[in-house]
Amino acid sequence: MKRIIRPGTPVRGSKTGRPIMVLLDLLGRRWALRVIWELSRRPLTFRDLQAACGGISPTILNTRLAELRDADIVSATEGSGYALTKDGEGLLAEFIGLHDWAERWAKRRS
Amino acid sequence: MKRIIRPGTPVRGSKTGRPIMVLLDLLGRRWALRVIWELSRRPLTFRDLQAACGGISPTILNTRLAELRDADIVSATEGSGYALTKDGEGLLAEFIGLHDWAERWAKRRS
DNA sequence: ACTTGATGCTACATATTCAGTAGCACATCG
DNA sequence: CGATGTGCTACTGAATATGTAGCATCAAGT
Secondary structure (H helix, E strand, O other), X not given: OOOOOOOOOOEOOEOOOOHHHHHHHHHOOXXXXXXXXXXXXXXXXXXXXXXXXXXXXXXXXXXXXXXXXXXXXXXXXXXXXXXXXXXXXHHHHHOOOHHHHHHHHHHHHO | OOOOOOOOOOEOOEOOOOHHHHHHHHHOOOOHHHHHHHHOOOOEOXXXXXXXXXXXXXXXXXXXXXXXXHOOOEEEOOOOOEEEOHHHHHHHHHOOOHHHHHHHHHHHOO
């Protein structure tokens, strides 16, 4: 079950390992974006995170967490569960506008 | 196989249909981010897009395209294949910094 | 010491999704 | 009439996600 996701290593659809491709592969897995989103407000325990994601199965949550931790985007704190790392915060900042965009998008389409 | 993805309709892990949840569900499907990324430079035909994504199977490409078109993020032009809509361009702009972030991320981890 | 509850996490069977290949129907070009 | 390019579907098998149960550990309470 070794599935390292790191810049420089080939990913699905791109053998070059270009960082952006690696990142898109990592974020383009089910629940990855959502997990980051839920952690953006505050750290959450495994179970709270599970609940925040609407009852996501622990299997896949654990898999995503392992990948995100391996990528240094999420880290396990002691006491308060999981949190975004400094890198994770920076990444989040890059698409923090998504929320507002989504709201405008919803208005436009209704 | 009707799978409408629109703000207001419930998605996996969120019954509320909050726009951001709908968007995260939509973008959090395999190849969705990558497709948007590849279309960001220029319009591409179905087959070129397929090649740009490293040989993604036409089945799933077509599925993603249908979803993105339904969401008005991608549109089919006549003559030159698929392109981002105005909405799609706006969305892209929200995470255009991803590329630079990914480059810095790669440096940090090497 | 013994329960009680919360933690992170694993096992396993099932359902859904994705991948990979082949090929169709249509259009354009020579 | 081929030959090529288009968007796209069918089909099978592989990979991934879901859903439920439950384990091991720890801290607090009685």
